[in-house]
Every structure is written in C-alpha cells, then in structure tokens.
Amino acid sequence: MKYIHIRSLKKYHPSYTDRKLKFAKIFFDMVQGDPDCEMITNEIDWSRLIRFILLELQAQKPIPLDRNYLEKKGFNLKKRPIELTIQMLQHFLEIVTEPLQNRYVEEEEEEEKDKEKEKSKIYVDWEQSTLNLWNSFCDKNLSLSKVKEITDTRRRQLKLRYTKDSFRNFATILKAIEQQPFLINGNPNNQQHKDWKVSFDWLIENDTNYIKVLEFRYKNKKQGDWKAADSDCQTCAGTGWDETDGVKKICHCRIIR
Numbered sequence: 001m002k003y004i005h006i007r008s009l010k011k012y013h014p015s016y017t018d019r020k021l022k023f024a025k026i027f028f029d030m031v032q033g034d035p036d037c038e039m040i041t042n043e044i045d046w047s048r049l050i051r052f053i054l055l056e057l058q059a060q061k062p063i064p065l066d067r068n069y070l071e072k073k074g075f076n077l078k079k080r081p082i083e084l085t086i087q088m089l090q091h092f093l094e095i096v097t098e099p100l101q102n103r104y105v106e107e108e109e110e111e112e113k114d115k116e117k118e119k120s121k122i123y124v125d126w127e128q129s130t131l132n133l134w135n136s137f138c139d140k141n142l143s144l145s146k147v148k149e150i151t152d153t154r155r156r157q158l159k160l161r162y163t164k165d166s167f168r169n170f171a172t173i174l175k176a177i178e179q180q181p182f183l184i185n186g187n188p189n190n191q192q193h194k195d196w197k198v199s200f201d202w203l204i205e206n207d208t209n210y211i212k213v214l215e216f217r218y219k220n221k222k223q224g225d226w227k228a229a230d231s232d233c234q235t236c237a238g239t240g241w242d243e244t245d246g247v248k249k250i251c252h253c254r255i256i257r
C-alpha cells in the first residue's frame with residue numbers, strides 16, 4: 001500500500017501540545033508569494049492540497065493512496081484522476097510506502113526527545129548550582145557539613161524536590177536558615193537536640209522539612225549557648241572547632257555545662 005505524505009507537514013501544525021487538533025495553519029503566501037503554490041493551476045488540486053494537509057494532520061500519519069478511502073472522504077476521482085493531482089502537487093507531496101507511514105509521529109517523537117534532553121540539561125545545571133550554594137553556605141557556617149557528591153539517593157530526592165518552585169529557589173531556603181540560628185548551631189545543652197543541625201540530606205529528604213524552614217518554624221527554638229574556646233583544649237587547640245571526624249562542628253569546650 002502507498003500513502004500520501006505532505007512534505008514539511010509540521011509547517012501547517014498549530015503546535016498544540018494537546019494532540020486533538022481543532023485547526024491547521026494555512027499561510028497567506030500560499031495565495032500569493034509562494035512560487036510552488038502559484039504553479040498549482042488546477043482548482044481541484046488546490047482544494048485537494050488543503051484537504052490532504054487536514055487529513056494527515058488529523059490522522060497523524062500519511063493517508064492511504066487508496067481509491068475507496070479517498071472516495072469515502074469525498075474526493076471525486078472521476079472528475080480528476082488522483083495521479084494528475086499528485087503530479088501537480090509534487091512539490092508538496094511525497095508518496096511513501098508502508099514502513100514509512102509513521103514518519104510524522106517519528107518526527108514528533110524526535111522533537112520530544114530533544115525537549116527531554118534540554119530539560120535534563122537544565123536540571124543538571126540546577127543540581128550543580130544547588131550543590132555549590134549549599135557548600136559555600138557551609139563555608140560561612142562551619143558547623144554544617146558540605147556535600148561531596150550527589151549520590152543516586154540524593155539525586156532521586158533532588159529530582160522530586162525539583163518539581164516544587166519553593167525548593168527550586170534554593171537560595172531562599174538558605175536565607176531562611178540563616179535567620180534561624182538553631183538550624184545552624186543546634187542546642188548541645190539539650191539532650192534531644194544534641195548535635196542536631198540542618199543538613200543537606202535533611203533538607204532534601206521530604207517535602208516537609210524545607211517547608212518548615214521556609215515557614216520559620218525554628219525561629220524561636222533555643223539554640224546552644226557558647227563560651228569562648230578553651231585555648232588549652234586538646235580537641236580544638238583553641239580554635240573552637242572540632243574536626244576530628246572530618247566534619248567541622250562546635251568543640252565541646254565551648255558548651256556551657
């Protein structure tokens with residue numbers, strides 16, 4: 001079986017995301033200005049061109065070059081043989097065979113893939129910038145732990161959070177953390193909050209933690225009171241920061257007991 005395919009069919013597509021098309025695009029220069037169109041000297045072929053465009057757009061695949069089908073669609077083939085129309089419309093039509101009949105759908109799928117690629121590039125950039133924001137935040141707030149790499153678990157969680165505008169704007173979350181010192185310093189004097197502070201994993205692990213930060217739920221939580229570092233301290237040698245397990249945290253010598 002052979003099929004009629006309109007070359008550059010997409011030109012006539014109104015670019016609806018919704019695939020149920022209600023109209024097609026027909027251009028003014030098809031009446032005047034397009035040399036190919038001006039060479040169509042037969043009125044029947046003209047109307048057939050428009051109908052081929054509509055039929056193929058609607059079917060989303062090339063239409064059968066079949067007598068019964070065309071007659072059912074109202075083509076009067078006795079009035080003008082289809083072969084002559086195809087000849088006349090050769091700049092617009094292409095006769096394709098069965099294996100090619102999904103060409104139009106394939107083109108759309110190609111486009112869809114490109115869009116996906118573009119989207120994933122935007123995501124990767126966002127992920128990297130989120131990581132950078134967090135790590136430079138840790139440079140300013142030494143009690144917090146930097147993130148070395150985006151593991152698979154982290155990526156899975158980040159992708160979920162990425163769907164939320166409120167999370168995507170990660171800098172706003174960091175600003176809110178800055179205004180709630182408990183999140184940065186925890187409260188080592190309180191058994192329950194001993195050593196607790198905000199971490200990257202805690203922020204991304206669900207849809208509630210970061211929202212609580214944005215809603216300033218930790219604003220009035222008591223944070224630890226700190227003394228000046230003990231200059232004779234064996235853990236920190238007077239710097240006030242304990243780095244013994246590879247993570248900077250406030251040294252025990254600063255905790256008021």
Ligand SMILES: [Zn+2]
Nearest residue numbers: 233236251253
């Ligand atoms: Zn110390």
